[in-house]
Amino acid sequence: MNAHEDADGPGRSRRSALAITEVRHRRHRPATHRVGLSTFHVLVDVDELPRLDREVLGFGHNRRAPVAVHDDDHLDGPRTGSVAAPDGTTLRARAETLLRERGIALPAGPLLLLCHPRVFGHVFNPVSWWFAHDAAGELALVLAEVSNTFGDRVVYVLDTLEPGAQGTVRATTTKTLHVSPFLPVDGLTYHFVIRPPGDTPGTRVLVHMEVEDAQGTVLDATQDARLVPFTSGRLLRLMLRFPLVSLRSMAHIHAHALGLWRKRVPFHRRPVPPADAVRTRRSPASRVGRGERREH
16 A cells, blocks of 8 residues: 655655545434434554654644544553553554454554544544554454443454455454444344555545344444545644534434434343443543433
8 A cells, every 4th residue: 555645745655644524324224314424534554643743733642732643542441351551552552462362463564543533632433443454555454443432442353354346345243332222232243345545645435334133234324534635734624624523423423312212213221341342541421421322
């Protein structure tokens, strides 16, 4: 995979990019319901974070800044019997530790993370996507880091990737984390179609997910992210266009839940989290609201 041109430094390039994202959800049963949200994400090569911190005005890595990525917002957390990496370790080391616990070696190539950044100190990522490449630059595995509004987090390792049409890959995994009170945990399967990061600005990162039970598709969701260069000017424009990204996302989640409740979609209480779940240090529910509202 190649790198994107960097307007902040003539003759230099980065794999990292900013992403203008459209998120869409469609509920099919027992009632139909559709919602959409425009937002922005960052796609960072985790090894480029110190450089982005130095070179992009308004962006910080592990420090206060208008827009920031903090290592402690991802992957790590207290787990019984875990050898999870402690605070202060790099994102690459955290990913390596998590995969080693599952008997998988982290590929040696670029490791890219697509996520919401902190904006003025606040962040909530319903899902963060990790794209791990081998030494030749080919996509080797994907991590889906899913969080609910109670502060529980599970990482699904998608290491069996089947080639699809138009440069996509397909993957399947069983749902284990309670995310929405309007969906059960047991008996559901996630089917993903993923178009991973490409080689040039303007490329789209696309993740389409279908949630299925024994009767078929219950809902589908699509995250369509258009990549643009990670520059100071672009970052400022996105901050003005999409202020307080995570708070907008949380408001969207609660409005979506209200719509499902009004349509009398059955409610499922939160079960005990799975054994491999991580408890995050700062639950978004403690700041934004006690209920859990997100679909999936």
